[in-house]
Amino acid sequence: MSIPISTYFPGSSYLFHLADFQSLNIGSQVIMQGHVQTIHQQPDGSQVGILEDRTATIPIVVYPLTSDTCTIKPSTIISIAGRVEKDPGHKQTAGREAKRILSVYRGIPASESVFEKRNPVDFIPKRLSTDSEGIQNLGAWIDLIFHPILNKFIRTLLWDPAISHPFVQAAASWKHHHSYPGGLLRHSLEVADMMASMMQSSRIGDPLYELGLVAALLHDLGKIHHMGRPFTRGLLDHQSLTLEKIAPHMHILDEGWPDGATALRHLLIGYESRYRSTMLLLTILKSADKISAASEVEQTLFQRSKANQQFVRAEGPGPSSAFWRPRMLHQNQAITSAEGG
Secondary structure, X not given: OOOXXXXXXXXXXXXXXXXXXXXXXXXXXXXXXXXXXXXXEOOOOOEEXXXXXXXXXXXEEEOHHHHHHEOOOOOOEEEEEEEEEEOOXXXXXXXXXXXXXXXXXXXXXXXXXXXXXOOHHHHOOHHHOOOHHHHHHHHHHHHOOOOHHHHHHHHHHXXXXXXXXXXXXXXXXXXXXXXXXXXXXXXXHHHHHHHHHHHHHOOOOOOHHHHHHHHHHHOOHHHHHHOOXXXXXHOOOHHHHHHHHHHHHOHHHHHHOHHHHHHHHHHHHOOOOOOOOOOHHHHHHHHHHHHHHHHHHHHHHHHHOOOOOOEEEOOOOOXXXXXXXXXXXXXXXHHHHHHHO
């Protein structure tokens, strides 16, 4: 079991978000966690690198005298302690604050307590997404999962960078709804918002309410598979790919809440038949999914259309998306006046 880094440096201030680093006083001692973007060996024996989280990136330096106390590897989440110094590689402009760099005293892999207490989205690198509000909202939904088994499952799943990183980057479709980088995250959040409202109206309580939120966030997760292999869109359905992506973590539900595991699989596969049992949650999930998709497509098409255009249609693969809007009374009056004039 790894030992929390605060054990070695009592009295140091704790930095929750890296965005606050540049405002720290020169000479202050600080403890923080972050995702190691890069770390490089220098000719003088020191190491320089970049630490990042969802809010910012900061430069770090490990001098030869402290290198024995540091285990810093790229693409890992670490706990780090050090002293705030002026960045010698940055030229200070008159009238402006000197840029800071962290001189590292100790850097170790993050302890179990970090993964238990911190929200996994806090360590999704800012460079991966321009939708910082969306990532923050994702973290807020995770904080609302109080059921211990579901909480452990969703947090463990999103601590996996092979899932969380593409999840905030991928599009929700190729040429249909939310078809832009980050569209999958935006669509998933919209579905979660609507599903929460509909579950409340349907008087669905915990733990099914929280199960519904998890299903809403993950219902299109399999689409991250298409990011690097777009030709697979026509070969592999995303529902099956979703189950494949979460499979390494499903043992948490299988062992802790077997019926919950069965329910989540049912919701993510989305199979309904008049001759088979189903769940009200699935009906709600499918409704929220369709509303989010149709709303985004309709709004996008009418924004691109002419002022008085009533019919629009989406091109490309995906569900049929043809929409009509009735003219408002003032529009009819304006047209009649124009024709009469």
